[in-house]
Amino acid sequence: MLHVVCAIIYNDDEILIAQRNDKMALPLKWEFPGGKVEKGEDKKTALRREIKEELAMEIEVGKALEPVIYHYQDFSITLYPYVCGALTKEFIKREHREIRWEKIENLKKYDWAAADVPVVKKLITEINKM
Numbered sequence: 001m002l003h004v005v006c007a008i009i010y011n012d013d014e015i016l017i018a019q020r021n022d023k024m025a026l027p028l029k030w031e032f033p034g035g036k037v038e039k040g041e042d043k044k045t046a047l048r049r050e051i052k053e054e055l056a057m058e059i060e061v062g063k064a065l066e067p068v069i070y071h072y073q074d075f076s077i078t079l080y081p082y083v084c085g086a087l088t089k090e091f092i093k094r095e096h097r098e099i100r101w102e103k104i105e106n107l108k109k110y111d112w113a114a115a116d117v118p119v120v121k122k123l124i125t126e127i128n129k130m
């Protein structure tokens with residue numbers, strides 16, 4: 001079981017979303033930036049580290065959302081999503097095929113990694129309640 005943290009990074013009414021490249025596992029799927037928690041590492045520390053590595057971005061890690069357990073064909077993950085804040089919209093694209101700011105109501109148009117689908121659904125439901 002992989003333990004993976006991911007960041008739902010807000011700036012105004014947009015969220016930062018990322019497309020995996022064709023050499024990564026789950027090629028071309030869209031995801032929230034993040035990665036594997038290392039042995040002995042605190043999840044929030046892991047998330048700040050991954051975001052710095054992948055995007056050269058500093059974030060404020062906030063509320064934890066419900067973790068998602070998903071069994072892919074070759075591996076299983078527990079995905080721990082965190083609501084995060086960004087002070088600026090700037091980032092450097094270091095590993096992904098594409099990274100962009102997107103409005104929540106547009107998130108359903110993307111081909112998400114399967115583990116992320118319940119997280120995206122929850123975000124869309126919450127925004128519709130506001």
Ligand SMILES: Nc1nc2c([nH]c(=O)n2[C@@H]2O[C@H](COP(=O)(O)OP(=O)(O)OP(=O)(O)O)[C@@H](O)[C@H]2O)c(=O)[nH]1
Pocket residue numbers: 002004005006024025026030031032033034035036037077079113114115116
């Ligand atoms: N970062 C991230 N990974 C996700 C998400 N959803 C999801 O199924 N995953 C899967 O979780 C696994 C870990 O992701 P990763 O490859 O980004 O981890 P990492 O940066 O630590 O990897 P590496 O250093 O081994 O290359 C991948 O197989 C990825 O497909 C998500 O929203 N964000």
